[in-house]
Amino acid sequence: MRRAGLSRLAPLSGAVLLLLLAACGSGAAPAPSVSGPANPSPASPAATSAAATAKPAAASAASSAASLDSLLAAAKQEGKVTIVGAPGDVFRQVYDTFSKKYGIPYEILAGNGNADQVPKIDAERKAGQYLWDVVVHSPASQFGGYKPMGALDPLRPALLPEVLDDSKWINGFESGWNDSGKQLSYSFTAYLVRSVYVNRQFMPESTMSKFDDLWDPKVKGKIAMFDPRPPSVGTLVASGILVAKGEDKLRSFLQDQQPVLTQDRRQLAEWLVRGQYPIALGEDQTALKDLANGGVDVSQVKPLLDDDPASAMYSVATGAVGIFNRAPHPNAARLLINWLLSQEGQTVYSQKTTVNSRRTDVPPQLPPELTLDPKKSYLNTQIEDNFSYFTKTSAVAKEVIK
Secondary structure, eight states: OOOOOOOOBBEETEEEEEEOOOOOSSSSSHHHHHOOSSSSOOHHHHHHHHHHHHHHHHHHHHHHHHHHHHHHHHHHHHHOEEEEEEEHHHHHHHHHHHHHHOOOOOEESSGGGGGTHHHHHHHHHHTTTOOOOEEEEEEEHHHIITTTTHHHHHHHHOOOOOHHHHGBBBBBBGGBBTTTTTTOOOOOOOEEESSSSETTSSTTTTTTTSGGGGOOOOOOOSSSEESSSSHHHHHHHHHHHHHOOOOEEEHHHHIIOOOOOEEEHHHHHHHHHHHHSSSSESSOOOHHHHHTTTTOOOTEEEEOOOTTTSSOOOOOTTOOEEETTTTTHHHHHHHHHHHTTHHHHHHHHHHHOOOOOOOOTOOOSSOGGGGGOOOOBBBBBGGGGGGGHHHHHHHHHHHHHH
């Protein structure tokens, strides 16, 4: 059963910072039997060392498989798993795959994080209702929303050894933590978000070819934007302007160009594709993917590629996971999280959403212009320690936009 309801970096360039913005198998292969001559010769030191290493590895694999089997049995007894997630059919397709694999139904509250889900769950918990197991959404909704209300449990104790393997994650497992205590919110995606998308059928390059064209009076009335007031991808984009160009430049864009705002990812994508507003800031790849999967031609929608430091930001979007305390289905929650962070789960997630995974054994889905350059250094503004960029941007937007 389902219930429908309701973005770490930027290359460092001189003084300007371009900001902002695992498969758990159900069993392990049996350890090979060892046979040899009746009177074997003494083993070489290298062979002895290799055998010593192989024994704990095989034991660890067997232990992990046993842990997963017992977890699955307990999860099935609980009957289902409940998820607080992002809106969009592509995300449901991910959870459909999990449900079919393990035979565990799911219920999802889909929404926009801090804007609607956080207040709803806060009200529920104050009324003594603990309905949700797992949150898979933006980091800000987790450390900025659920952490202050004391709704999250430490995630690490819920994870199986395969997920914790440093070699399976870009820059190691530890680099995925979002909260300052490195225990409540974990990011599993990483890619570049292009600040501006343009429908070239309605807006030719002669009119809109560089980031600074956003301030041209000729494009006023043709711009839509994901609302930057609550923490969101819109805030991420606006933060890029704040850091790279200054507060006055952000204010002038919001005041003079008066972008039309929405907190609905699909609506922003539809406006853009239809040409109602042929310029969009904070466009979501997954929303465009949903439209394309529905037969809508999105071929004319292109990212604005510019070297301007505000034109691209590192993002995890809604690719962060946390586990609620007092969860009604704690074993099903652990099963889902470990599958999601496994190679199999991340491959499914990446393919369905066309967002790049942080796992090193999952190939990227996005084109080069949206894929992180391993040779470049990035600053992560989607972690709690750097969240001041978001809060400042949000404050400016709330002041300007009445």
